[in-house]
Amino acid sequence: MGGWRDMSAEALEDHYSPSRWSPRLERDTIIDAHLAVTAAGTERARASTRTLLHVPYGIGDGEKLDIYLPTAPSESHMDTMVLQVRRSLVFLVERYPRNRGIYLCGHSAGAHLAAMVLSTDWTEFQVVPDIKGAVLVSGLYDLEPILHTYVNDALNMSREVAQRNSPMRHVTPAAPAACEMLVAVAQHDSPEFRRQSQEYSQALREAGWSVSLLDLAGVDHFDIIEKLSEDSYVLTQVGRRAVPRQIRWPATSLWGGAGSGAFHRVWFLIPGDSEHDFKSMMAPRE
Secondary structure: OOHHHHOOHHHHHHHOOHHHOOOOOOHHHHHHHHHHHHHHHHHHHHHHOOEEEEEEOOOOOOOEEEEEOOOOOOOOOHHHHHHHHHHHHHHHHHHOOOOOOEEEEEEOHHHHHHHHHHOOOHHHHOOOOOEEEEEEEOOOOOOHHHHHOOHHHHHOOOHHHHHHOOHHHHOOOOOOOOOEEEEEEEOOOOHHHHHHHHHHHHHHHHOOOEEEEEEEOOOOOOHHHHHHHOOOOHHHHHHHHHOOOOOOOOOOOOOOEEOOOOOOOEEEEOOOOOHHHHHHHOOOOO
16 A cells, blocks of 8 residues: 555654654754753743643643733543643633634644644534634644554554544535644654645645645754744744734743643644733623
């Protein structure tokens, strides 16, 4: 059948281990370096704005989110993680009923979760979020290949679960008001990550979605997102054009979000010029 099915187990492990593809650092050190950068980014973001941290949106230990107000996975089943992110978005819509739209951003496994949000049947939640745009960075959109890698040791997914939670298998025809989408991938992502980004963006395009594929040169799976703090970085500039100027991309929103750990982070960006806007959003609809 070709593709990943013809790979040896060792080759498949390589292709779904992003740390093995970066030319910057050794595989044993790049993940620690990435965690250090993201932790430092979290501290900077929390120091620069008011926050509501660890806000519960459900009863599970992992069902909490951080809200970053603008200035003037627990080890869970994949179905549970996807549901957690969907429920956290419903929570935000209900908490800020006058919001002017929501923008999604996700990296790596977080991009997978953000893509699954876009495939949600919102009728069961009795609310329809006004999702204006999505930025998906170095994501996985077909989970079946990782069933055969170490990644599934913790997830313990069956083939049915992997298929049920693969965005590639749930691309729906775009609605008239479908959001704008940006799929970004790194030059030094593995060939499989790059293939998945290309095929997912093509599937969206064929289904009528407005989608752009951004292939970023000179970056790997980790610094493709780390560099968002740099004004001159291409993805920073593209992201700023993709979302309203009221969102201070990425300073007030980059490290907030929902998910089950550092590699399952999804950010929800809500336009607002000030804290007053957020208080207004929280007011009941008339």
